[in-house]
Amino acid sequence: MPSFDIVSEVDKQEVKNAVEQTNKEVSTRFDFKGSDARVEQAEYVLTVYADDDFKLDQVQEILNGKLIKRGIDIKCLEMGKPEKVTGNKVKRSATVKTGVESELAKKIVKIIKDSKLKVQASIQGEAVRVTGAKRDLLQESIALVRKSVSDFPLQFQNFRD
Template sequence: MPSFDIVSEVDKQDLRNAVDQANKVVSGRFDFKGSDSRIEQAEYALTLFADDDFKLDQVFDILNQVLGKRSIDVSCLDKGKIEKISGNKVKQTITVKTGVETELAKKIVKLIKDSKIKVQASIQGEAVRVTGAKRDLLQDTIALVKKSITDFPLQYQNFRD
């Protein structure tokens, strides 16, 4: 039976390259000369450092532009609160969301079942597996989920006949 998985993933190497490129842009900009503005990465957690709130927003905008150019969906970023560190310096932690959360997975399964398309959807860890008798039904399901779930980046993988 044909099947596919609905997942939400961000390639770690692409993310690392984007962070490196954003740091290069920040270090080369004239308005950041002499400031300690940078982005640090630990797995899927990014920490933005800057001298003040305005520069922190500028660093975040640069990161968004670079991620957009690398086709990483910026809606997977979850901004934390801005914290003051020594002096006027500030930092902000940004979490890169990966995996389909349980609530979203339940919402996707309910959406598929309510649509009356003859496919079965099941939650498998951080992914939703959709199985159907025909390939056309699976393609209809992908179109339905793409149209309905727009607030979270989803990918459709492991399409098997």
């Protein structure tokens, strides 16, 4: 029986490369001369440091651009609030969300069931597996999910006949 999985994954190596490119660009830019602007990565948590709010936003823009160039959808970033570190220095943490959260998974299953397509959707950990009798029905359900869920980056993998 044909099936596929709906997942949300981010390549950790690409995130690391984007962080390194951002730090390299920040260290060479004239407007950041003498500042302590940088981005640090711990697994899927990125922390942006800067001297003030304006520079914090500038570093964040550079990071977003590098992530997009590397094929990472910035909708998967969950931005934190800027916080004071010492003196006038500020930092902001951003978490890279991976996996389909349970609320979103339930929403996807509900969308597929309400569509009256002859496919079954089931939640399997951090993924949603969709099974159907025909390949065409699965492709219709992919189109339906793409149209309905646009606020979170999803990938469709393990397409099996």
